[in-house]
Amino acid sequence: MDWPILSTLTFLPLVGAAFILVVRGDAAVVARNARNIALWTSVIAFVLSVPLWIYFEPADAGFQFEERVDWLAEGITYHMGIDGMSLPFILLTTFLTPICILASWESIQTRVKEYMIAFLVMETMMIGVFAALDFVLFYLFFEGGLIPMFLIIGIWGSDNRVYATFKFFLYTLLGSVLMLLGLLWLYFQFGTTDIPELMRAGIDPFWQRLLWLGFFAAFAVKIPMWPVHTWLPDAHVQAPTAGSVVLAAVLLKIGGYGFLRISIPILPDATVTFTPLVYALSIVAIVYTSLVALMQEDMKKLIAYSSIAHMGFVTIGLFTFTPAGVEGAIMVMLSHGLVSAALFLCVGVVYDRIHTRLIARYGGVVNRMPLYAAAFMVFTLANVGLPGTSGFLGEFLVLVGAFQANTWVAFLACTSVILSAAYALWLYRRVIFGVITREDLKAILDLNKREVAILAPLVALIILFGVYPMPILELFHAPVENLIAQHELALEGLRGATNFAAVQ
Amino acid sequence: MVEFPDINPAIAELWLALAAMALLLVGVLRGDSATRSVLWLGVLTLAVAAWLVWSNTDVSAVTFSGMYVADHFGAFAKVLILVGSALTMILSMDFLEKERVGRPEFPVLVIFASLGMMVMVAANDLLSLYVGLELQSLSLYVLATFQRDSEKSTESGLKYFVLGALASGILLYGATLVYGFTGTTSFTGIAGALASSEEQSVGILFGLAFVTAGLAFKVAAVPFHMWTPDVYEGAPTPVTAFFSLAPKVAALALFMRVMLGPFGGISDDWVGIIGLLSATSMVLGAFAAIGQRNIKRLMAYSSIGHVGYALMGLAASSPGGVRGTLVYLAIYVAMNLGAWGVILSMRRLDGGMVENVEDLAGMARSRPLLAAAMAIFLFSLAGVPPLAGFFGKFYVFFAAIDAELYLLAVIGVLATVVGSYYYLRIVQVMYFDEPAPSFVAPAGTTGAVVAVAAVFTLFFFLFPAPFVAEANLAALALFP
Numbered sequence: 006m007d008w009p010i011l012s013t014l015t016f017l018p019l020v021g022a023a024f025i026l027v028v029r030g031d032a033a034v035v036a037r038n039a040r041n042i043a044l045w046t047s048v049i050a051f052v053l054s055v056p057l058w059i060y061f062e063p064a065d066a067g068f069q070f071e072e073r074v075d076w077l078a079e080g081i082t083y084h085m086g087i088d089g090m091s092l093p094f095i096l097l098t099t100f101l102t103p104i105c106i107l108a109s110w111e112s113i114q115t116r117v118k119e120y121m122i123a124f125l126v127m128e129t130m131m132i133g134v135f136a137a138l139d140f141v142l143f144y145l146f147f148e149g150g151l152i153p154m155f156l157i158i159g160i161w162g163s164d165n166r167v168y169a170t171f172k173f174f175l176y177t178l179l180g181s182v183l184m185l186l187g188l189l190w191l192y193f194q195f196g197t198t199d200i201p202e203l204m205r206a207g208i209d210p211f212w213q214r215l216l217w218l219g220f221f222a223a224f225a226v227k228i229p230m231w232p233v234h235t236w237l238p239d240a241h242v243q244a245p246t247a248g249s250v251v252l253a254a255v256l257l258k259i260g261g262y263g264f265l266r267i268s269i270p271i272l273p274d275a276t277v278t279f280t281p282l283v284y285a286l287s288i289v290a291i292v293y294t295s296l297v298a299l300m301q302e303d304m305k306k307l308i309a310y311s312s313i314a315h316m317g318f319v320t321i322g323l324f325t326f327t328p329a330g331v332e333g334a335i336m337v338m339l340s341h342g343l344v345s346a347a348l349f350l351c352v353g354v355v356y357d358r359i360h361t362r363l364i365a366r367y368g369g370v371v372n373r374m375p376l377y378a379a380a381f382m383v384f385t386l387a388n389v390g391l392p393g394t395s396g397f398l399g400e401f402l403v404l405v406g407a408f409q410a411n412t413w414v415a416f417l418a419c420t421s422v423i424l425s426a427a428y429a430l431w432l433y434r435r436v437i438f439g440v441i442t443r444e445d446l447k448a449i450l451d452l453n454k455r456e457v458a459i460l461a462p463l464v465a466l467i468i469l470f471g472v473y474p475m476p477i478l479e480l481f482h483a484p485v486e487n488l489i490a491q492h493e494l495a496l497e498g499l500r501g502a503t504n505f506a507a508v509q
Numbered sequence: 510m511v512e513f514p515d516i517n518p519a520i521a522e523l524w525l526a527l528a529a530m531a532l533l534l535v536g537v538l539r540g541d542s543a544t545r546s547v548l549w550l551g552v553l554t555l556a557v558a559a560w561l562v563w564s565n566t567d568v569s570a571v572t573f574s575g576m577y578v579a580d581h582f583g584a585f586a587k588v589l590i591l592v593g594s595a596l597t598m599i600l601s602m603d604f605l606e607k608e609r610v611g612r613p614e615f616p617v618l619v620i621f622a623s624l625g626m627m628v629m630v631a632a633n634d635l636l637s638l639y640v641g642l643e644l645q646s647l648s649l650y651v652l653a654t655f656q657r658d659s660e661k662s663t664e665s666g667l668k669y670f671v672l673g674a675l676a677s678g679i680l681l682y683g684a685t686l687v688y689g690f691t692g693t694t695s696f697t698g699i700a701g702a703l704a705s706s707e708e709q710s711v712g713i714l715f716g717l718a719f720v721t722a723g724l725a726f727k728v729a730a731v732p733f734h735m736w737t738p739d740v741y742e743g744a745p746t747p748v749t750a751f752f753s754l755a756p757k758v759a760a761l762a763l764f765m766r767v768m769l770g771p772f773g774g775i776s777d778d779w780v781g782i783i784g785l786l787s788a789t790s791m792v793l794g795a796f797a798a799i800g801q802r803n804i805k806r807l808m809a810y811s812s813i814g815h816v817g818y819a820l821m822g823l824a825a826s827s828p829g830g831v832r833g834t835l836v837y838l839a840i841y842v843a844m845n846l847g848a849w850g851v852i853l854s855m856r857r858l859d860g861g862m863v864e865n866v867e868d869l870a871g872m873a874r875s876r877p878l879l880a881a882a883m884a885i886f887l888f889s890l891a892g893v894p895p896l897a898g899f900f901g902k903f904y905v906f907f908a909a910i911d912a913e914l915y916l917l918a919v920i921g922v923l924a925t926v927v928g929s930y931y932y933l934r935i936v937q938v939m940y941f942d943e944p945a946p947s948f949v950a951p952a953g954t955t956g957a958v959v960a961v962a963a964v965f966t967l968f969f970f971l972f973p974a975p976f977v978a979e980a981n982l983a984a985l986a987l988f989p
Contacts, residue, residue, distance in 0.1 A: 182922035189910040
């Protein structure tokens with residue numbers, strides 16, 4: 006395709022941000038215009054991403070919609086392109102951004118202009134990460150996303166926001182600078198930072214291990230894995246609702262995507278070497294954070310810990326190197342993107358009314374808010390992984406893959422099914438059921454039209470992908486098969502003729 | 510009859526010297542009222558000099574009996590110095606007027622200092638090196654005390670003078686040792702003498718160590734950095750801005766020329782020292798700045814840290830390393846210039862300058878554009894992509910990895926993370942905290958410089974290639 010649709014999509018939000026920047030007038034007018042411009046920009050971005058899906062060729066395991074322009078130096082080009090593993094994440098991003106902007110419509114009243122600019126810049130960075138096929142470019146978007154998120158948490162967050170945002174920024178930065186050194190080393194060894202080319206480069210196993218650890222630092226913090234997860238509950242709790250949504254739904258997935266796009270294909274030997282480590286950390290994450298989630302008094306914190314547990318599932322799935330496991334991991338990421346977003350939005354709905362996130366302050370909400378209770382029910386069940394919701398399929402596939410790879414890992418991961426049911430349903434009971442005792446809850450109003458418009462598409466998608474997941478699954482089936490085939494070839498030292506070149 | 514030297518390679522320097530003297534005459538005859546016009550004429554003079562250098566980049570010549578060299582490397586550094594000087598001069602206009610310290614000597618001293626710096630980067634002999642260095646240093650000592658009524662300013666100038674003189678002494682001592690053991694002061698001669706002897710005598714190494722120490726003092730690398738925070742805090746703010754820009758470029762360019770020119774053949778003997786200077790500067794710059802409340806002191810420690818990164822390129826002792834350092838310096842000049850422009854705009858409505866980090870509180874609401882520009886500079890100084898500062902670091906780390914200085918690179922990136930904390934703290938104060946009393950609107954001249962610097966810092970990632978290619982040509986000039 007001639008038209009550079011990926012670049013257009015990536016940088017379109019920046020254009021919107023520029024428009025907001027020049028909005029002038031008194032405060033109310035500026036706020037209204039900023040909201041409208043941001044919403045329309047993100048809706049256009051979403052509409053633009055639909056043809057991407059339509060013209061995408063799922064049977065092709067290679068990269069599509071490729072663009073390449075000279076940029077920094079020989080071998081470091083502006084290289085964009087997507088395959089079936091990145092497309093769903095781009096769609097997730099463009100789908101959720103308008104929802105986030107709608108969710109901030111009334112809850113953000115101060116400095117609306119800056120907020121909307123930060124959000125649109127954030128969208129550019131997120132799409133860019135998933136579309137970049139050059140490691141330096143990937144890194145640029147990967148780190149560039151820190152700036153808007155730092156401001157979103159720091160300016161519009163709750164009481165302890167400064168601590169949380171610094172923790173978020175410094176953790177992520179520390180992880181990613183080590184990746185930078187690794188990528189520079191790769192450049193000097195192979196003269197390129199082009200990801201498809203690096204996949205073809207056979208790297209000495211010793212160096213693979215060092216590089217793997219450097220990349221692991223970046224991705225493990227981002228996804229996050231135990232024990233470097235502690236920034237996440239803080240950031241989630243302090244961030245404004247839409248900030249939590251983006252963090253949970255998209256930013257965490259960048260970590261998983263990094264493993265999928267970089268660690269596994271470029272460093273196959275080291276990946277195998279460190280698989281036991283990943284398994285161990287993931288299982289600790291699943292069991293430990295699930296237990297921690299049980300004891301939370303703050304709704305957002307509970308969902309944050311539940312996210313970490315789900316990400317433990319993702320890392321196990323990715324490192325099983327079985328088609329079921331890897332596809333399951335991607336599915337868990339996508340489903341979690343929808344479900345965690347929805348749950349944070351649900352918390353936001355009641356927070357906007359009562360201004361507290363403490364579970365103990367609620368109870369009996371169903372009496373006043375039946376619609377809300379129904380939506381929350383769907384999301385809770387999807388979070389538990391009930392068959393018929395999108396959450397089920399991913400977890401099931403991961404467990405299938407894990408059984409093929411290691412029975413004990415699968416056994417321990419299964420505990421999550423029980424634990425997640427425990428914390429999610431208990432949360433639901435404490436918030437929704439019971440008798441209303443608080444005065445302010447007696448006057449609480451059910452979902453308004455805007456909130457219905459936000460939550461309805463999420464309910465629909467979660468059920469649709471639970472019942473009929475094929476449109477999503479078929480997207481990444483071919484690239485996952487290819488990834489695993491290449492991985493096995495690489496381990497046998499057979500890189501070369503039958504390589505990635507074959508599918509491109 | 511002695512043959513008249515070819516003055517073409519030094520035409521820009523000659524122009525600068527003559528113009529500075531003419532401006533001095535204008536200042537003397539017309540008195541303090543002429544400050545503003547002399548300042549603008551000074552900017553014009555520097556701009557013409559930059560144009561003269563730029564249009565002669567192809568010239569590669571040695572003149573004045575081998576004491577003076579004009580090459581692409583020198584041209585790159587000179588343009589950077591001249592642009593930095595000219596823009597700081599524009600930044601200082603508003604300050605000089607409002608603080609009523611405007612005197613025409615100011616621009617003249619800045620031009621003389623710039624002339625000294627140009628001689629430094631073009632030196633091809635220990636003698637011309639010293640002459641350039643002293644011309645620069647003496648001008649800077651006077652500039653530091655320029656606010657004559659302020660105790661802090663005089664103190665800072667005196668401190669700078671005493672310590673600077675000591676460092677010059679150390680440098681000279683080193684130079685005599687080198688001369689004593691090689692029999693020549695010419696860079697080409699020293700390189701030849703070192704290349705012809707199999708084993709280096711201890712005397713040369715002593716001389717090298719003293720020269721390095723003297724130069725490390727001039728660039729303010731740890732452990733020769735002690736003077737920096739005090740001098741930076743005490744000197745009038747535009748002078749501090751000037752200190753942190755052009756003289757840093759000149760001293761680092763000179764450092765590279767000396768190390769890679771005459772001592773290039775024995776790089777094994779000094780790479781370790783430079784690496785150590787670089788690592789300690791990065792680490793100290795990152796940690797010591799955390800506790801600073803005064804923004805000028807904070808910027809002093811920040812500049813120490815940045816010198817550490819720039820030295821990393823020198824430690825790589827390769828064309829890629831020199832290229833990295835040059836790119837780093839150029840970007841450093843741009844973002845620091847902007848940051849100093851914002852600091853110079855920290856003037857309360859009642860007219861007083863303030864210089865504590867807390868005074869910036871809530872600036873995002875009272876002066877949103879200025880705050881946004883400052884945030885850009887701070888994120889860039891912290892090295893967050895896609896801002897220019899990231900690319901500066903990128904190219905020096907690039908060189909360090911290429912030279913297999915892995916430990917240094919790891920220390921460097923970790924120091925970046927620590928360092929980003931204090932830059933972010935300023936962002937926090939500006940964006941998250943409740944507003945302090947507002948500042949007056951920045952002067953048009955200051956605002957223009959800040960805007961130019963912000964645009965450069967923000968959009969550097971779009972057009973890095975020609976810029977880096979230019980730095981590459983400059984770097985290759987040092988490796989014949």
